[in-house]
Amino acid sequence: MKQSPKQPAKKRRAQLIKAAERVFARKGYAGATTEEIARTAGLTKGALYFHFRNKEDVFFAVVKEVNDSIARKITRALDEEANPEKAIEKAIQSAFKLIEDHKFLTVEFWQKAHTIRRVKDFLAEEHKNMQNQIVRFLQKSGDLKKRECDSFFTLLHAIFDGLMVRQTCYGGEDDLRGLSKQVVEITKLYLKKNKLKLG
Amino acid sequence: MKQSPKQPAKKRRAQLIKAAERVFARKGYAGATTEEIARTAGLTKGALYFHFRNKEDVFFAVVKEVNDSIARKITRALDEEANPEKAIEKAIQSAFKLIEDHKFLTVEFWQKAHTIRRVKDFLAEEHKNMQNQIVRFLQKSGDLKKRECDSFFTLLHAIFDGLMVRQTCYGGEDDLRGLSKQVVEITKLYLKKNKLKLG
DNA sequence: TTTTAAATACCGACCGGTAGGTATTAAGAT
DNA sequence: ATCTTAATACCTACCGGTCGGTATTTAAAA
Structure with missing residues (x-):
């Protein structure tokens, strides 16, 4: 399936943090799923877990x-x-x-x-x-x-x-x-x- | 098996609220399980759900x-x-x-x-x-x-x-x-x- | 320059575990 | 006998996280 264009790890990490800010602010920690954070950044969970533990x-x-x-x-x-x-x-x-x-x-x-x-x-x-x-x-x-x-x-x-x-x-x-x-x-x-x- | 002695609903409810205060204070909303709240009050979940929605x-x-x-x-x-x-x-x-x-x-x-x-x-x-x-x-x-x-x-x-x-x-x-x-x-x-x- | 190989970044199906909640049954009190 | 309170077993849904695989990019070799 079609992938998001690749980005340097540092840049992508920053982008995921930005997306996470928005989702955590809106839904709180428990209400924010890793799937939604990844999606908000235009990625999937696999990618999120590639960049974060x-x-x-x-x-x-x-x-x-x-x-x-x-x-x-x-x-x-x-x-x-x-x-x-x-x-x-x-x-x-x-x-x-x-x-x-x-x-x-x-x-x-x-x-x-x-x-x-x-x-x-x-x-x-x-x-x-x-x-x-x-x-x-x-x-x-x-x-x-x-x-x-x-x-x-x-x-x-x-x-x-x-x-x-x-x-x-x-x-x-x-x-x-x-x-x-x-x-x-x-x-x-x-x-x-x-x-x-x-x- | 052996039940806790029955109490009037109002009193038991107050007791469950007290137990809930402690568990929510210690573990937060997400970290507090209904099972632990019930247990802290000396009861089980069934009893908790009898008193609360x-x-x-x-x-x-x-x-x-x-x-x-x-x-x-x-x-x-x-x-x-x-x-x-x-x-x-x-x-x-x-x-x-x-x-x-x-x-x-x-x-x-x-x-x-x-x-x-x-x-x-x-x-x-x-x-x-x-x-x-x-x-x-x-x-x-x-x-x-x-x-x-x-x-x-x-x-x-x-x-x-x-x-x-x-x-x-x-x-x-x-x-x-x-x-x-x-x-x-x-x-x-x-x-x-x-x-x-x-x- | 082209081809091949390696590395990196990403996808998505799946799994295990957990916890909220419920239906049913049991026990105790009146 | 009936009502109230409590217990148990179970169901279901959801989510965090994994992993096999794929796509894309970069590097090396011809």
Whole structure:
């Protein structure tokens, strides 16, 4: 029977990951069959298993791809502004966009972290790396204690995770844009309160 | 062979729900078998299916039970204090306890809200009810705009959901108690900033 | 340049295992 | 005797994963 045109393994793997993102986001881990993922990529299961060890392996590749993409976007937002306060504001705005892009998948990641050890370890590692990055950024930009920066990051990050949940489960009436402004305001308030002066 | 002593349907149902809570919390929806839920309750599948229509029905009963329990605890915390600021503080402290008690299950609820319509509808309804309750409480206690109360609730609620995620996925270094104090402080700050005077 | 061989990527039929769910039967209580 | 609750045996459907085979591409040899 007629085959899909051959592609280099790396390229095909990336394509399968893209297809998997869509199917996992739509149907969740259990609801997504390996057959549907392969079909979405224009292939069959045999091909999928040629490139990946098993279903969990595919999922883990998606976890890495999405989280790496998020980290790149936040980093770019921080780097694009010289003024620290504006850089934080820009990073917050980027984070809000990511809520809409990845809300279903990230809830799936959290749920699966409970049963797949390497997913949990990876998410913990990425979270820690982002915390270190943000804390370093804040300390570089002003005179402030590490402990307060840590708390700041923890609560800010919790707000974003919580808004992910809200967008997937509660169907928020408020516009995310309005909330974005609120979060920027609270951030400035909090930084002032704890004498975290920037610039 | 020897049967478990018979119980009134209502009592047995409650017992099965308790068992289901534990198994769903530990293994997630897919990983939890109806056989294991029955066994955990000291019964067999036949009995489980006598009391429940199907697996999804068991899960939905757990969703209702846990969310109702949470709502009761928050309400009690608000009612126990006459002073509004202290009432809010107490409610926040109760909410922090609930994070530890229900973190795995709530992530499971959010994940399943994506594929089970009635779970999503129920969570949205409960969220709305709690929002109305908190907003009414704030308005009763001080002169304040509904829109600002709404935002306040949304962000505060997001923090708790986000901390749920953190406790399940990121393995936070910070003590929740320290964060509890921070959240109380931010709450007061925010209420002051928006001129939400209480008392 | 052409032919042949080898390597790579992909297809699809099939299988084993699992779990949800049901029909029937049994046991216990009233 | 009747009703309620519980147990058992079994069925069915589905899915993850395998493997024999095929098609396509690349490399080597003539």
